[in-house]
């Protein structure tokens with residue numbers, strides 16, 4: 001052990017290990033911060049680790065998708081962000097709300113005002129006996145903004161949102177008088193009624209054909225661009241990476257890969273879109289390699305790391 005380390009007090013060492021050296025905290029400027037989130041379910045005496053130390057940050061104004069195989073933990077994460085489920089361990093915050101520390105009252109307020117939610121099942125998003133406009137007004141009335149003087153404002157906002165989402169013509173129709181795609185666009189308006197910080201959607205195109213699904217992604221892009229809404233979409237849809245700027249792949253309860261699309265405008269005005277795939281580096285410095293990479297090079301148990309000037313080399317263990 002070097003003398004430098006010997007000279008440190010236990011407290012100093014602890015602080016150093018925790019990375020608390022005046023550096024910015026993980027996700028300091030982000031709207032959504034998940035740090036080492038664990039969610040364990042107990043089902044008939046068997047433990048299922050749905051989330052296994054997941055790290056994720058989402059910046060205000062982002063439009064991003066979470067993808068992953070069935071059972072990878074996407075819905076669990078979304079339920080936690082929606083305030084409908086609580087992590088077993090870790091840290092999770094949306095804006096000022098600590099998702100592990102909220103009491104029942106704060107949780108209710110969080111669900112009504114901080115997040116909006118769109119479900120896969122079109123029927124689950126809307127009340128069947130109310131018109132599109134009444135459905136959009138309802139969350140405002142429940143939050144108290146629809147009473148007396150506010151009622152006219154709520155009505156105007158409902159019409160405005162339906163217009164923005166291209167379903168103004170459906171305002172006086174009940175859900176059964178609308179197509180699945182129209183219902184989902186009204187559902188997005190309902191979710192946005194109370195101006196939430198975050199809009200969450202779980203497989204919002206799951207029941208729709210690909211053409212209608214493209215319209216729904218278009219609707220998410222519109223509310224992201226026009227209203228500045230931060231949008232997180234969970235989907236199986238393989239087309240999604242082409243529809244949003246950022247796609248995060250969840251694997252085995254952790255964020256594993258990320259695809260970023262960037263649009264650059266050339267001097268002559270033509271736009272080019274580039275796509276880059278990244279492995280996620282978690283708050284503890286861990287990277288998960290794609291299985292096929294490890295198998296191709298026979299990497300198992302141990303790898304050799306070499307620091308180069310501008311990259312890190314990862315090599316298979318030498319057989320000595």
Ligand SMILES: Nc1ncnc2c1ncn2[C@@H]1O[C@H](COP(=O)(O)OP(=O)(O)OP(=O)(O)O)[C@@H](O)[C@H]1O
Pocket residue numbers: 041042043048049050068069070071072073074075076077
């Ligand atoms: N309430 C629950 N009780 C027990 N186990 C659960 C519960 N909810 C989810 N799980 C388990 O947790 C793991 C992650 O489930 P989750 O629904 O988050 O995955 P997903 O990626 O959303 O899958 P899908 O795409 O099929 O919806 C799975 O193994 C699932 O069986």
